Amino acid sequence: MSRVLQARVKGQLELDFSEFQRRFKMNDADAVRDLLVLALRIKLNDKDDSRPSNRELMEEIYRTVRSGSAINDVIHGQTFDGEKLYRDQKESKPMRQQIKADIDKKVDAYLAGEKKG
Numbered sequence: 368m369s370r371v372l373q374a375r376v377k378g379q380l381e382l383d384f385s386e387f388q389r390r391f392k393m394n395d396a397d398a399v400r401d402l403l404v405l406a407l408r409i410k411l412n413d414k415d416d417s418r419p420s421n422r423e424l425m426e427e428i429y430r431t432v433r434s435g436s437a438i439n440d441v442i443h444g445q446t447f448d449g450e451k452l453y454r455d456q457k458e459s460k461p462m463r464q465q466i467k468a469d470i471d472k473k474v475d476a477y478l479a480g481e482k483k484g
Contacts, residue, residue: 417481
């Protein structure tokens with residue numbers, strides 16, 4: 368069984384739809400199906416449970432990346448020592464691996480629904 372849907376589009380929505388069709392070389396039916404699948408996947412997965420929403424995840428990723436980048440720039444600018452970098456690289460590897468493991472653990476907990484306190 369299939370269902371036929373009709374909707375009038377005009378203005379900016381029509382322009383955006385036409386641009387989508389042009390970019391992906393789709394006819395009306397294929398473009399509508401493709402967009403509807405995407406929209407439903409997003410909307411139906413936006414549940415009222417403890418897991419973060421897609422938007423919350425993207426905002427957290429963006430904030431973390433920008434913050435980390437800024438901190439790294441400051442630390443690098445204030446502490447860079449080329450000789451020490453090569454001298455201590457081997458000894459610092461276990462610490463770097465532990466930090467990465469801690470980050471992975473915190474990310475897994477967040478994705479499982481644990482909100483930051």
